[in-house]
Amino acid sequence: MITVELPRALAPYAGSKPIIELEDRCSNVGEALTALASRFPGVGDRVVDERGAVRQHVNVFVDDENIRFREGLRTPVSEGSNVLIVAAVSGG
Amino acid sequence: MANVPHDAARGSVCVMVGTMKGAFFAWSDGSREKWELDGPHFKGQSVYALAFDDRDGMSRTYAAPQSMHWGATIRTSDDFGKTWSDAERQNVRFPAESGLALSQIWQIKPGRRDDRDVLYAGVEPAALFESHDRGESWAPVEGLLNHEQRPQWQPGGGGLCLHTILPDPRNADRMAIAISTGGVYRTEDAGKTWRARNVGVRAQFLPDKYPEFGQCVHKIVHHPSRPERLFLQNHWGLYRSDDWGDSWHDIANGVPSDFGFAMLMHPHEPDTVYIVPLESDEFRCTPEAKLRVYRTRNAGESWEALSEGLPQTDAYETVLRDAMAADSMKQAGIYFGTRSGKLFGSSDSGTSWREIAGGLPPVVCVRAATLQQSQ
Numbered sequence: 001m002i003t004v005e006l007p008r009a010l011a012p013y014a015g016s017k018p019i020i021e022l023e024d025r026c027s028n029v030g031e032a033l034t035a036l037a038s039r040f041p042g043v044g045d046r047v048v049d050e051r052g053a054v055r056q057h058v059n060v061f062v063d064d065e066n067i068r069f070r071e072g073l074r075t076p077v078s079e080g081s082n083v084l085i086v087a088a089v090s091g092g
Numbered sequence: 093m094a095n096v097p098h099d100a101a102r103g104s105v106c107v108m109v110g111t112m113k114g115a116f117f118a119w120s121d122g123s124r125e126k127w128e129l130d131g132p133h134f135k136g137q138s139v140y141a142l143a144f145d146d147r148d149g150m151s152r153t154y155a156a157p158q159s160m161h162w163g164a165t166i167r168t169s170d171d172f173g174k175t176w177s178d179a180e181r182q183n184v185r186f187p188a189e190s191g192l193a194l195s196q197i198w199q200i201k202p203g204r205r206d207d208r209d210v211l212y213a214g215v216e217p218a219a220l221f222e223s224h225d226r227g228e229s230w231a232p233v234e235g236l237l238n239h240e241q242r243p244q245w246q247p248g249g250g251g252l253c254l255h256t257i258l259p260d261p262r263n264a265d266r267m268a269i270a271i272s273t274g275g276v277y278r279t280e281d282a283g284k285t286w287r288a289r290n291v292g293v294r295a296q297f298l299p300d301k302y303p304e305f306g307q308c309v310h311k312i313v314h315h316p317s318r319p320e321r322l323f324l325q326n327h328w329g330l331y332r333s334d335d336w337g338d339s340w341h342d343i344a345n346g347v348p349s350d351f352g353f354a355m356l357m358h359p360h361e362p363d364t365v366y367i368v369p370l371e372s373d374e375f376r377c378t379p380e381a382k383l384r385v386y387r388t389r390n391a392g393e394s395w396e397a398l399s400e401g402l403p404q405t406d407a408y409e410t411v412l413r414d415a416m417a418a419d420s421m422k423q424a425g426i427y428f429g430t431r432s433g434k435l436f437g438s439s440d441s442g443t444s445w446r447e448i449a450g451g452l453p454p455v456v457c458v459r460a461a462t463l464q465q466s467q
Contacts, residue, residue, distance in 0.1 A: 009162060013180055042180035046162035049193035050186045057161045087161040 002032050004083045006043065013042030029062055030073030032083055047085055057088040105419045106172060107427050107448070108153065109435055110139035110457030115155055117173060118448050124425050124439040127448045133157075133173050140414070141166075141213070143200040144461035145226075148208040151463070154227055156184075156197035156213070164197050166213065168227050172461075184213060184221055184230045190237060192217055199414070200227075201257040204264060214254035218245055218271045220283070233283040236269070241288065241305055245274040248308050248327070255413060256309070260336075261316045268312065268322065268337055275307035276324070276337050289337030296328045311355040311413045312337075315362035323365050323392065325355040325413075327373065332392045343392025348379040353413040354428060358441065359420045363391040366426060366442060368411040376410050383407040385428070387442050401445035402436065409434070412456050419460040429455025 004020040011018045024035035030052075037044020048054055052073075060067045061084040067075040077083065107118040107127075114132030133139075134157035141156035153172060158164040166184055168177045186192040195216040203210030203222075213221040213230060220233040236254075245252055253272055260266035265282045268289065275290040288305035295307045308327035315321070324331040324340065330350045331340040344350035349369040358364035367386050371379045378384065382405070385398040403409075410431040419425040426438045433452035438445045 009159075012178075042182075045182040045185070046159075049163070050188055051191065051193050052188075053193070055161065055163060090160055 001079065002026055002077055002081050002083060004032065004036055005085065007086055009087070010043050010046055010085070013046065014040040026077055028071075028073065029060060029067055029075045029077055029083060032077050032081075033060075033073070057090045059086050059088050060084070061086070104463045105421065105425060106144075106461040106463070107417070107419075107425075107435070107437065108142045108144065108457075108459045108461065109429055109449075109452065109455055110142050110155070110414075110459075111429075111433070111453035111455050112138045113453035115139040115142060115157070115173075116449070116452060118435065118437075122421065124419075124421075124437060127437075129449055130173065133176070134167075138456065140456050141197050141200045142457050142459045143202060143211075144459055145202040145211070146461070147202060147205055150208075151461070152226070153461070154200045154211070156200060158196055164194060166197060166200065166227055166230065179228075183228065184215060186219070186232060186237075190232070192219070195251060196253065198253045198255045199257055201259070204259050204261055207264065212257045212259070212267075214257050214269065216251040216253040218242075218252045218254040218274060220254055220257065220269055222283075235279065235284045236277070236286050239277075239286055241274070244306065245271060246306070248272040256312050258312060258314055258319070258322070260319050262319060266336070270309040270312050270324075272310060272327070273306055273308040275305045275309055276312060276322075277305075278337055289333075290340070291338065292340035292342075293324065293326055293331055294329050310353045313355050313357040313365065315357050318362040321362065321391070323355060323357070325352050325367055327351070330367070330392065343388070345393060346395050347386050348384075351376075352411075354411045354416040355413075356416040356418060356426065356428075359418045359424050360422075361389065364389045364441075365392070366416065367395075368416070368428065370410060377408040378410075381405060381407050383409045383430075383436075385426075385442055385445075398438075398442045398445070400443065401438075401447075414457040415455050417458040417460040420462040425460065427458050427460055429458045431455065 002022040026032040109116045116131030118127045120127045137157040143154040145152045153169045165182045199214035201212045211223045221230040223230045256270035258268045268278045277286040278289045293307045311325045322333040330344040332343045333340045352369045356366040383402040386395040416428040424441045426442045429435045431454045435449040437448045
């Protein structure tokens with residue numbers, strides 16, 4: 001099982017649940033996000049854009065490591081991994 | 093600022109203000125002397141596009157809030173923002189095969205009066221979307237999405253945006269749109285094909301000053317009673333076309349600068365247009381530090397400065413392309429907002445002005461809804 005932690009802003013699009021447990025077999029974070037989007041399309045729309053890229057001001061961590069500094073959406077996940085989705089430090 | 097739920101009383105005027113950090117609604121009665129501010133709606137999100145749709149007895153507001161983090165969605169309200177739709181899916185999305193991703197929604201435009209379910213949206217990267225179910229679902233207009241000149245369109249300072257949509261109220265197959273930078277395009281076959289319509293419009297920033305396309309058009313307007321006559325505020329240049337954009341001629345007669353963004357058509361007078369000139373592209377502030385609206389009442393033959401009630405010293409203001417609007421009262425109300433967060437209004441067609449609100453976030457869009465013709 002893979003656990004996905006959502007920010008408060010996205011919980012309404014996931015049945016008000018801030019933590020999602022994925023039973024799907026996923027080998028990397030891209031597959032985990034695809035599985036998440038298939039269950040909660042509104043979350044998927046807001047985390048990745050139409051091209052499948054993580055939005056510019058969104059950060060995704062796998063076991064506390066930012067995937068931008070690992071292998072992006074190809075960053076491996078495995079049984080017990082924790083995927084954390086957060087809004088980046090940005091604004092104006 | 094208090095968030096004041098408002099019961100929309102008949103006879104009211106609502107000025108809808110999109111800012112970098114949310115939308116605000118300013119309400120007044122027909123006198124338009126005292127105003128009550130409601131907001132922010134979509135707190136923390138930029139709102140570059142707002143529209144009011146009163147076709148078929150509706151009073152529907154459309155907004156395009158954009159979260160810096162989570163993207164943009166078109167949302168609707170039938171009670172002036174007491175409640176907003178919140179679609180699970182983001183309803184304006186490029187098809188995956190396009191290779192494009194929505195950056196921002198710049199414009200929402202209700203369709204013709206007899207197409208009551210139809211709306212259009214202009215977005216960045218430059219594309220036109222249409223809805224046939226009153227804004228619930230949207231799809232790109234393929235003829236423009238796949239236009240052969242698209243690869244040569246270039247982003248302006250605000251991005252590569254389609255910001256102006258002018259359907260022909262008399263011909264369901266005809267529409268003009270404007271892209272910065274791409275220029276004016278027109279369809280005569282309901283969006284299947286589009287032709288650049290920029291003859292006579294200067295591109296100051298290109299080696300070829302009069303290319304077929306590539307102009308940085310900032311805004312075009314027209315009046316429904318004379319739709320073939322278009323007025324254009326360019327990135328340097330004021331123009332008029334009397335043939336739906338087939339040809340353009342210069343009308344910068346007596347303005348302190350022909351650089352600017354905002355342009356507005358008077359709701360009742362097809363020869364009356366408003367602009368707010370800015371000094372230059374390098375200093376995008378009002379010339380001589382005076383905030384002046386310029387008005388022509390003869391289709392651009394001459395322009396007059398309107399300054400009564402507007403700051404005339406130390407006014408380094410900028411009014412962006414969609415930050416100007418008119419109500420449809422008999423004596424038209426004209427409104428505009430500034431990047432410094434001020435909202436000004438006139439209840440006498442621009443002759444005199446008063447500040448309606450100050451201290452707002454930077455204003456990027458202004459629209460006005462008239463609930464009843466009471467005066």
